[in-house]
Amino acid sequence: MTATQHQAQAGTAAGETRTLTLIQAITEAMREELARDERVVIFGEDVGARGGVFLATAGLQAEFGKERVFDTPLSEASIVGAAVGMAVRGLRPIAEIQFADYMGPGFDQIISQAAKIRYRSGGQFTAPLVIRTPSGGGVKGGHHHSQSPESYFTHTPGLKVVMPSTPYDAKGLLKAAVRGEDPVIYFEPKRLYRAAKGEVPAGDYTVELGKGAVRREGQDLTIIGYGGVMPDAERAAAALAAEGVQAEVIDLRSLVPWDRELVLQSVAKTGRAVLVSEAPRTSNFMGEVAYVIQEELFDRLLAPVVQVAGFDIPYPYVQDKIYLPGPNRIAAACVQALNY
Amino acid sequence: MIQPFTSDPLRWVSEDGQPIRELPARFTPELLRELHRQMVRAREFDKKLVTLLRQGRTTFYAQASGMEATQVGLAHSLRVGHDWVWPYYRDHTLGLAMGISMLDIVSQCLGTNSDLCRGRQMPHHFGVLDKRFVSISSSIASQVPPAAGTAMAQKYLGTDEITVCTFGDGATSEGDWHAGLNMAGAAGAPCLFVCENNQWAISTHLREQTASETIHIKAKAYGMPGYYVDGNDIVAVMEVLGHVAERVRAGEGPALVECLTYRIGSHSNADADAEKHYRTREEVAEWEARDPITRVERLLEHLGAPLDPQELWDLVAATHREVDEAVLAAEASGQPGWDIMFEDVYADKPIHLRVQEDFLRAEQAAGGRA
């Protein structure tokens, strides 16, 4: 879906849209999926009576009962592994990992089971499940509450990986993920949980996995990002506009699969690409985007592709704000691309 | 005799302060007063840090209130600076009782230049090499297999040290917990595993955490003895841990001790008002009535050596001053600069980090904000 269609769709539901925060949109998607399909179950650490440490599942246990929304023992391996087993047996589990930083103990179940069961069985067994987890920095949480581990998972064939940055996408992508046939890692940029607000249709809709969205149109360069950095990418674009530079801003929304067509069309038009993420630079998913851009558009590029990413260090505590790419660092990277 | 695998927690002093077994001779009024002093100091430290958090001077706090007998008792059962400790994030009371300075702990909470860990982690994740108190990892149960490894190294090196590994009740569900205990058991390594069972893992009660009746019985599966102790009775904690530590030190292999206690406060500041969400005020009140500090006060009364209330007030006031001074000293040392964030990633600084550091230096020189 393009940004224009996107708005059109939100527009058609006029009268039925409300302003929600990102986390409210996530809760709403889960509530609607629980109501729509009895096979949907939700579990994880403290998701029941507590409603999750960020309150993403607040009220769901009260509404749907302990059979469908429940706390698990403190074990990510059990949470992910059980989700795989349930999915194989026909349920549609939505498993929560309390922080993406704690996917570690569940890693083997994600990469050896969820990711590979379809392939290793020649398609006989499949694990359609969703793992929801808050990720990213900017909350003064130190490295165990701030990391962006998406590249471990984009590097693992068999997993789909998404990260919304708007309430509209959060709801639509989560519903699409629940209804899909593959395991989906659904990263939630935690610093936007309450900061990102937007119009969300009250009714049912999905946002297709693998489709990016144009957040702002422009001719001079393309800023491509996803997740927590998106508001700052848009701020950078607005600052550039004040200087007479028109940046196009693309939100990938989905990393595996990612919207090559949308990105290539845009960069073919602007000739300049700035890739923004907060994950550490080395083996960052954006390296793949850069590679495809140079491979497909070598002769159209007016400047080398510029990457803004996290530094190659464990996420620091004291220097939280300096670590994170903000609008100024993004704008400076754009200037670098423009002045090449 | 101190027996493993008892059905009830081992106890020496009843909730109303009466000895229910013969009080070992070492528990003189002098020792009990000293233990009491350390428990009160830790309790007041907790309160002061919560205040600091409310003032916005720190960002996170996980109280150990209610768990003082377990942690102070543990500190008195190991050879500080000789034995190695792989702790978890609720162990500041253990740290204080081991003689880690308030300045060291406060500095870590504030992430100032005086922090031995250089501001790298969120509050409550200190580590102090000269106390052999290994830096804390947030990731639950991730300290358990390394503790087994440290104990294996001690065995290999032929030392008379032991390794102590602490964790909560929730941690016992993680795969790493089982892997670590099994490894230590198979290796016959001198590792003392201590479960600080405060009955809650955030909002998940022990009854939901495991269908096992207790935690200590899991030791059986790993070929080691499991002991069950009233973790709010400091006499029991020290008797059992003291006995078990020397058994482990003597080369009899690892052991697990479950200290049954209670988390009086919320899980952390991110879990305000636990009583609204998942537990009842009655339950908390019930455990407040079993307070480990009050129990020692009652025991002292029973022994005819009651505390002078003035002494208690003086202790509280002195602790508050001590925290205030530590905070001032920590804050006076200043905040680490941006550049130290590229240090300690590796022993050296590889080229890609130097390039990134140069980038940030240029950004900073240009007065740039990220």
Ligand SMILES: Cc1ncc(C[n+]2csc(CCOP(=O)(O)OP(=O)(O)O)c2C)c(N)n1
């Ligand atoms: C691997 C991992 N998963 C989840 C968390 C989030 N978390 C932090 S504390 C906690 C509960 C721990 O309970 P317990 O082990 O009983 O220790 P307590 O906090 O009660 O002292 C959870 C789930 C974490 N830190 N690490």
Ligand SMILES: [Mg+2]
């Ligand atoms: Mg606990």
